Amino acid sequence: MQLYSTNNKNNTVDLKEAVLKSLAVDNGLYMPADIPRLPQAFLDNLDHFSFVEIAFQVSKNLFGETIDNWDLWQICENAINFEAPVVPVYDNISSLELWHGPSLAFKDFGARYMAQLMSYFTKDSNDPLTILVATSGDTGGAVAAGFHNTPGIEVIILYPSGRVSPLQEKQLTTLGGNISACEILGSFDDCQAIVKTAFLDDDLNSKYNLSSANSINIARLIPQSFYYFEAMKQLDSSQQNVFCIPSGNFGNLTAGLLAKKMGLNISKFIAATNANKVVPEYLSTGTYNPQPSIATLSNAMDVGAPSNFVRIQELYQSNHNAITSDIVGYHYSDDSTTTEMADIYTQTKYVADPHGAVGFLAAKEYLKSASSDTHVTVLETAHPAKFLDTVESALDQNIDIPQRLEKLSDKQKTATGLSNRYEDFKGYLLGRV
Numbered sequence: 416m417q418l419y420s421t422n423n424k425n426n427t428v429d430l431k432e433a434v435l436k437s438l439a440v441d442n443g444l445y446m447p448a449d450i451p452r453l454p455q456a457f458l459d460n461l462d463h464f465s466f467v468e469i470a471f472q473v474s475k476n477l478f479g480e481t482i483d484n485w486d487l488w489q490i491c492e493n494a495i496n497f498e499a500p501v502v503p504v505y506d507n508i509s510s511l512e513l514w515h516g517p518s519l520a521f522k523d524f525g526a527r528y529m530a531q532l533m534s535y536f537t538k539d540s541n542d543p544l545t546i547l548v549a550t551s552g553d554t555g556g557a558v559a560a561g562f563h564n565t566p567g568i569e570v571i572i573l574y575p576s577g578r579v580s581p582l583q584e585k586q587l588t589t590l591g592g593n594i595s596a597c598e599i600l601g602s603f604d605d606c607q608a609i610v611k612t613a614f615l616d617d618d619l620n621s622k623y624n625l626s627s628a629n630s631i632n633i634a635r636l637i638p639q640s641f642y643y644f645e646a647m648k649q650l651d652s653s654q655q656n657v658f659c660i661p662s663g664n665f666g667n668l669t670a671g672l673l674a675k676k677m678g679l680n681i682s683k684f685i686a687a688t689n690a691n692k693v694v695p696e697y698l699s700t701g702t703y704n705p706q707p708s709i710a711t712l713s714n715a716m717d718v719g720a721p722s723n724f725v726r727i728q729e730l731y732q733s734n735h736n737a738i739t740s741d742i743v744g745y746h747y748s749d750d751s752t753t754t755e756m757a758d759i760y761t762q763t764k765y766v767a768d769p770h771g772a773v774g775f776l777a778a779k780e781y782l783k784s785a786s787s788d789t790h791v792t793v794l795e796t797a798h799p800a801k802f803l804d805t806v807e808s809a810l811d812q813n814i815d816i817p818q819r820l821e822k823l824s825d826k827q828k829t830a831t832g833l834s835n836r837y838e839d840f841k842g843y844l845l846g847r848v
């Protein structure tokens with residue numbers, strides 16, 4: 416498999432380099448040079464395949480002979496080890512629940528698959544890979560869980576002290592083993608700056624084989640296309656199937672476009688955002704105008720300059736007409752989001768999280784002018800208990816907390832406290848050799 420940089424089509428690399436480097440040297444994002452259609456026999460018979468088999472077939476379709484079948488099967492089996500059920504909520508709206516993994520959000524799919532691929536590509540090297548991640552909360556939890564106990568890989572997570580939720584902190588600091596946490600007395604930007612400096616530091620690079628678990632890594636995007644197939648397997652294929660994606664960096668939506676390009680019969684994509692509405696505005700005006708991000712209740716979507724926008728442009732050769740024939744966009748305020756959580760609960764007893772609620776709003780708006788055989792599947796990107804206070808106050812009642820979350824609160828935090836000075840972090844890292 417070859418991948419090219421969105422900044423220069425002639426700059427191609429193999430899958431190993433794209434996965435281990437995340438970003439091209441020219442700062443472009445990697446895209447598959449070839450996105451073949453899957454065999455019709457597979458597309459017509461999705462219900463004959465398990466989720467792992469779907470993951471295997473889709474991976475194989477993109478990777479070709481890059482990874483032999485047995486190893487690829489192991490990668491898929493280790494990564495895709497929880498379900499993605501489609502749950503009917505209204506007559507014509509379902510929820511694709513992507514929160515059945517260890518960190519209760521869809522990012523588990525990408526993090527686990529990336530961990531498996533990185534481990535595969537470094538298995539013959541004597542040098543373990545050391546992954547540095549700066550997190551403002553959510554991504555760190557998925558990465559920590561995804562890489563936990565992965566052979567040949569060590570993960571060091573930097574998070575801003577006092578600025579992640581207690582639950583998120585537990586997810587980052589209680590796994591142990593190959594996962595270490597540094598609690599930085601500073602902001603998320605300080606954490607990010609430390610990681611950036613570390614990658615450029617010769618002393619560290621001579622002792623460590625450093626890598627990142629960046630959200631733009633192609634190994635996080637590819638597995639997010641698997642669950643569109645898994646959803647279509649569960650849906651009635653005789654209706655118009657539309658997917659509605661609560662979006663921030665637009666990784667999920669881009670993965671859906673890949674699935675469609677590989678042959679999946681999806682009629683339309685709905686891009687649903689909070690007040691960070693640069694993509695819905697681009698869709699309606701044709702002008703892309705990135706903005707500083709605005710804080711909202713659906714905070715994992717607070718992105719003012721979505722990193723995957725360039726990949727969407729790439730898939731459509733920047734043709735605005737072609738893009739708007741496949742994607743429609745809507746955006747909503749926090750007030751509407753709160754009301755929607757309550758409405759969904761009152762009408763159906765389904766508990767949506769704030770991100771999912773933005774999706775339900777958009778699904779309902781779209782259906783007002785859609786044909787009667789249209790069915791919208793909303794990607795429910797996180798479990799509502801991850802946003803407990805917001806959800807419970809919207810519903811004015813307590814909600815169930817999954818056991819795997821509850822168990823976390825008994826676990827002991829282990830983190831190394833450091834100042835926000837780069838030299839402190841460097842000293843810590845060198846002291847570990």
Ligand SMILES: *Cc1c(COP(=O)(O)O)cnc(C)c1O
Pocket residue numbers: 520521522553661662663664665666667668715716770796797
């Ligand atoms: C990351 C995240 C999103 C945004 O997903 P993108 O692929 O970046 O658009 C939405 N909801 C939740 C809960 C998330 O964690």
